[in-house]
Amino acid sequence: MAEHHLIEGGPNAPEENKINPMLKFALELGPLVVFFFANSRGPWLAERFPALAELGGPLFIATGLFMVATVVALSVSWALTRTLPVMPLVSGFFVIVFGTLTIWLQNETFIKMKPTIVNALFGAILLGGLLFGRSLLGYVFNQAFKLDDAGWRKLTMRWGLFFLVMAAVNEIVWRNFSTDFWAGFKVWATMPITMVFMLCQIPLLQRHATESLFGDTEPKK
Incomplete structure (x- = not known):
């Protein structure tokens, strides 16, 4: 019987339960969409759900719902695969910590700084892992792509x-622009920028793929 792991496996590790890559992406994006919607429709939500008004203004309502949506997304991942995705798990930890501080202290700074700290942490972890010969990005994308070791190293460097x-x-954005602009940027600019960056990695993925990116099960020659 295959050994079961609480955290998803690394690159080229034996697979356990798979999750559709698009569903995985939706689970990671979903909490951000909830956050943007709640921030933009905060007064409407407070009027219809008075309990939410106790949290404070729109950003605080959005933060509370962001925390709930994050826990739900991780729970769905666990229910489907019996493992937890590494980066959403780390991000979720900071969402809970910084979200709690934001609502408790009624201070927007904490939730606005969360992406800075999480992104800096991920970058440091990925680049630091390379110093020890570990391509840690495989823990995120191993279910979507099958790459050789050189490919994982290059992809890890770029993502770091x-x-x-x-x-x-x-x-730059949260310190120089309004809360509404920052919240919109977080969803409608950050995600497209990330998608464009991902598309730019396709040539690297094709060069180092051990299986076709387009469904062919034969290894690349």
């Missing part, structure tokens, strides 16, 4: 640098 850049971008 990308996360550091996004940490800097978040700092």
Whole structure:
């Protein structure tokens, strides 16, 4: 019987229960959509659900619902695969911690700084892992892609640098623009930027794939 792991396996590890890559993406994006909707419709939500008004203004309502949606997304991942995805788990931890501080202290700074800290942490972990010969990005994408070791190293390096850049971008945006602009940027700019970055990695994925990216089960020659 295969050994069961609480945390999803690393690159080229024996697979347990798979989750559809699009569903996985939806579970990771869903909490952000909830956050944006709640921030933009905070007064409407407070009027229809008076208990939410106790949390404070729109950003605090959005933060509370963001925390709930994050826990739900992780719970669904666990129910489907009996494992927890590494990066959403780490991000979820900071959502809970910084979200709790945001609501408890009624201070928007904590939730606005969360993306900076999480992105900087991910970047440091990925680049730091490479120093010890570990391509940690495989813990995130191993179910979607099958790459050789050189491919995982290159992809890990690129994503590590990308996360550091996004940490800097978040700092610039939240410190220089309104809360509404920051919340919109978090969903409608951050995600497209990430998608464009991912599309730019396709040539690397094709060069280092051990299986076709388009469903062919024969290894690349």
